[in-house]
Amino acid sequence: MTSFAIIGHLALTDGDFSLNDLPGAGRMDVLCRCVNASFFLSHDLRRDVDCYLVLLGKSKAPRTLLFRGNEMRSLSPDERSAGALIKKGLSIPCGSEFREAAPGVYVRNTGLDRLFAEHTFAVLDENGTDIRTVTTMPDAFLLSDHQNFSDDEESLIKNASQYSVGPVCLHADHTITVISNEIDRRKNGWK
Structure with a gap:
């Protein structure tokens, strides 16, 4: 199983955005493309992948x-499809544990610190070690959206x-x- 986590620094967290303006929803378009890149193959989905979106925008x-990936049922390879699933996930009430919003889509009210307590992430950064030289x-993997990691995030990922x-x-x-x-x-x- 491979996991990708992407931080959306400006991504709206209340589900109140238009699928016709994903960039205006705190660059939700970037996150939608990450979801699609995590799963799509030609004519199939990667079933052995989890993708986390950590949304830090308003409200x-x-x-x-x-x-x-192994539970996904309604994801199509366009940004609007991923955006609709994100919007649906954000529209349901939830607490500190994941709640299912749609088949294969879950949401909770926690951030990066909780993910780091649950997983050991490798950080993808242009100054890191070349992945092709790694034996194992x-x-x-943790990535940032179109912005650099914040100082708080840097302190969390420093090790x-x-x-x-x-x-x-x-x-x-x-x-x-x-x-x-x-x-x-x-x-x-x-x-």
Whole structure:
């Protein structure tokens, strides 16, 4: 099982946004692309992936959404589809434990500190160690959206292993694709 967690620094947390303006919802478009990159193959979904979105925008922050590939039923490969599932998840009342919003989609009122207590994340950062030189691949990865990690986040992740996917900075969704490709290559004996 591989897990990706993406921090949405400005992403709205109340579900009150238009699917016609995902960028205006605190760059929800970036997070939708990350969800899609985590799961989609040509004509199939990755069933062995979990994707967490840690939303830190206005009103009900922090909130965490969990997408589970092995339970997913209604995700299509467009941003609006992912956005609709996010919106649905944010519209239901929840507490500190995950509550199911749709098949394979869960939400709770917690943030990054709770995720770090539950998982050992490797941080994806352009200054990290080249992922292709790593002998054992991590199984959980943390990324930031279009913004850098905040000072509070930096203090939380300071002891985490840090990896890079290459010599230039990529968008978060592209980074997920590269990581997934590297995992696929290793599982199938490619060098």
